[in-house]
Amino acid sequence: MADQEQQNQQQGMRFRDTVVSVLFAALGVQSNKARERDFTHGKPSHFIVLGIAFTALFVLGILGVVKLILHLAGV
DSSP states (O other): OOOHHHHHHHHHHOOOHHHHHHHHHHOOOOOHHHHHHHHHSOOOHHHHHHHHHHHHHHHHHHHHHHHHHHHHTOO
């Protein structure tokens, strides 16, 4: 088990780990251990791109919900 953790630390973060980290950070529930892992093993460019993508999807989702509600309200 320790060998696998050491391999993961040497390889960096997987895409899934980066996505989960961005989502938890956006919700404000990022643990200190995960934050330290992100800063030591993650690439800043990955976090920036995923953060921008998440923000864009969030805004588009909110916009879609508002348009749906206005449509259903007949406005």
